[in-house]
Amino acid sequence: MASQMAILARTRALIKTTTITDSNPFFKTISTFTFLSQEPQLAESTPSEPPSASTPLPPNPASGSPLYNENWRSPIPNTSLTQSLIPLGFLQQSPTSRIQALSQTLDVPSLMNVFADWMTSQRWDDMKQLFEFWIRSLDKTGKPNKPDVNLYNHYLRANLMNNATAGELLDLVAQMEDYAVLPNTASFNLVLKAMYKAKETVAATKLLERMLQTGKESMPDNESYDLVVGMLFLTDMIDASLKYLDVALKSGYMLSTKVFTECVRSCVNNGRLDTLVSIIDRCKAMDQNKALCPSWNLCNYIAEIAMQEDNSKLAYYALEFMAKWIARGEQVRPAVLLSVDEGLALSALGTAGRTYNASLLDASWAILRRSLREKKAPNPESYLAKIYALASLGNLQRAFITLNEFESMYGNPNKEAEQEMFSPFTSLNPLVTACSEKGFETLDSVYFQLENLSRGDPPYKSVAALNCIIVGCANIWDLDRAYQTFEAIGSSFGLTPDIHSYNGLMHAFGRLKKVGYLRTLLPLPHLSLSLSLSLSLSLSLSLSHTHTHTHTPVRARREDPLYDWGIILSFGVLNAPLICLLALNPWVRKLQ
Known part of the structure; x- marks a missing residue:
């Protein structure tokens, strides 16, 4: 205790002797901490700087200010930078640099999503560049990016939409082996589309044969056959087109309406009517193809050609297609009332009579009555044509x-x-x-x-x-x-x-030659006897045929009584009593 008091007394004496001077009336303590020796100094205000503006008051709600419902401290906020998820430096790069930077951050699923988004906006060039940058980049594990077949098909589609040729697409398909990716049917279909644009029929058929020989992953589908068969029909290679069409139908594939229409038109123009009938039969037997139907105008054209060639079965199918169009037109709203020309139906009835086809007869009459819609009766010629067909x-x-x-x-x-x-x-x-x-x-x-x-x-x-x-x-x-x-x-x-x-x-x-009976029948009071010249000639010729056993020219004899009747019947302008008098008058022969 005594030692502590001695230390305190010495400290006070030291402070008094060292700190109080004339030049420095204040005293400063000595410390080992440097920050304790620092004192804050206020900066002097310069007269050149204007005084800071005070914060404005918020607008008065009663004044109707448009800024009342907004942030009055910042009425027009700049949201272009504050709400952007992409860094400002990224936006200031060139498009190629942005795509290159983006390629280093994507994996296969995310790249597929980007492609799906860009396909809707048709950014084919960007898709192509992004894939090419991405394929040369490394993934998270430091290995080169490896695409799958679906991702590579997007790359092929981007090249196709950029008007790449079929040869260029084939080269890209060949490069798929470098990434251990096998092309599938969709890959080859993209190449076939390029060939379809250029009408490269030989290359398309070879590629289709390659697809048939490769295996399951690249077997042709509906689109493959549509592209190849449609191209062959358009270039009038009907034999080759019918060959692959037969393969497609045997495989159970569905034909598109466009290809079916081209098939019908090509077969009709080339006179392959029986072949067309066979194709229609096979399509009608398949559930996926039985709804195929040519256009209305093409149906009329098929019917006309079929009737000219007396192909009753093809004519029946043409009328059946037209009946489908009539039914569709009646079901839509507003209704479209289609009708078959009565002359076409009349020709169909005649064809049914010549070819003894009862189905064509019934179809012709049914579609005629449906076209008339009970608003008028068929013409007499239509009734006579039906009678002729039924009689046949x-x-x-x-x-x-x-x-x-x-x-x-x-x-x-x-x-x-x-x-x-x-x-x-x-x-x-x-x-x-x-x-x-x-x-x-x-x-x-x-x-x-x-x-x-x-x-x-x-x-x-x-x-x-x-x-x-x-x-x-x-x-x-x-x-x-x-x-x-x-x-x-x-x-x-x-x-x-x-x-x-x-x-x-x-x-x-x-x-x-019962002339006597004829003379008793003619003078009836109600009979006009305006007989045609053809009937009188037929009566005369019927007699002439009875004399064909002689070597004389075949003609009626003047002494035959029926010869007189042929002359009398030729004068149809005379009235009945005069004809009867001339016929019964024995002086008729003397006038000859």
């Missing part, structure tokens, strides 16, 4: 049903031209031929059917149908059946014979 097929029952419909629509002819529509010698002659094809057996069957129909509900009675039987009996030289049918028109059916009934009976008697 031997379907007499449907033929007479069609004749009944025809009569219900146009059964009251007032003009001579309209009367010819029901003539068994011209318009209905195909039905007459069908009725007499098997002789009296068919004629009797048709007559009994008409007799049964006349007792039905509603009854069907037709003079035109009975006239066909009369002329059919004349064709088989059966005068008795012809006369009995003529008599049954009034007795059994309760109808009145028309001009065609008498013409048919005259034809029957003329073929057998």
Whole structure:
């Protein structure tokens, strides 16, 4: 304790003797710490510097200032730099430098995402440069970046969109081996697209053969066959195109509408109609191709060519395609009402009759009625064409049903031209031929059917149908059946014979030279007897054929009574009584 007090007394004496002087009235302590000897000094304000501006007050809400709802301390913030996730130095680089810097930070998945983003904006040049920088960069482990096949296909697509040639793309595909990447189908399809642009058919077929021989990873798909087959059709290499089209269909691939249309057009233009029918049959048998359908105009073109060549099956397919278009047009809103020209349907009915195709007959009539949409009846020519087709097929029952419909629509002819529509010698002659094809057996069957129909509900009675039987009996030289049918028109059916009934009976008697019976039939009061010149000539020629056993020229003899009838019937302008008087007058021969 005494020692501590002694130390304190010595310290006080030292402070008093060393710190108090005249020049320095203050005292400073001695310390071993340097920072304790430092004293802050205030900087003197220079008069050149203006005083700092005070912070402005916020705007008054009552003043309606547009800055009230914003940050009034910084009304127009500069967000271009503060909100950017990319460093400012990166943005100030050139595009190539930015892409190079970006390539060093990406792995395969992130690079795929960048490519997906750039593909939507079609930045093909940037994609190409980025891949080329990336492929020369190192990954996180210090090894060179290695692409996969999908990433490399993006690089191929970028080159394709930059108008790279097929040869350049093939070189790039060959470089895939350097990265231990095998090209797949998509890789070769990109090359085929370049060949399609340049129409390099030979190279495309060779590449397709290579794809077929390589294996599973590069087997051709729908797009491969579409590119190659479509290119071959466009260059009129129809044999090669049909070859690969056959391979595609056998493999079960789906054809595009464009390729199918080109196939149809090429086959029609080159006359390969049967081949086209076979292709359509195969497509209809496949679920993935049965919906294929050419355009509406092409369907019309197919139908016209098929009917010109009497290819009933191709004509049927053309009408079937057109029926699909009509159905589609009716289903859309607003509806598009497509219709087939009646002349085209009429030609189809004629083709059905010539080729004995019942399917084409039904399709033609159905599409005609659907095109008319019950707003009008088919023209008489359409009914006659259908009767002709049914008669050619031997379907007499449907033929007479069609004749009944025809009569219900146009059964009251007032003009001579309209009367010819029901003539068994011209318009209905195909039905007459069908009725007499098997002789009296068919004629009797048709007559009994008409007799049964006349007792039905509603009854069907037709003079035109009975006239066909009369002329059919004349064709088989059966005068008795012809006369009995003529008599049954009034007795059994309760109808009145028309001009065609008498013409048919005259034809029957003329073929057998029964002139006496003709003279008793002609002077009927209701008969106009405006017979055509063709009928009179046929009567005269029917006689001339009976004299072919001689070596004299085939002509009617002047002494034959039927020769007089041929002359008399030639003067159709005369009235019936005068013709009858001339026919019965024995002085007719003297006038010759």
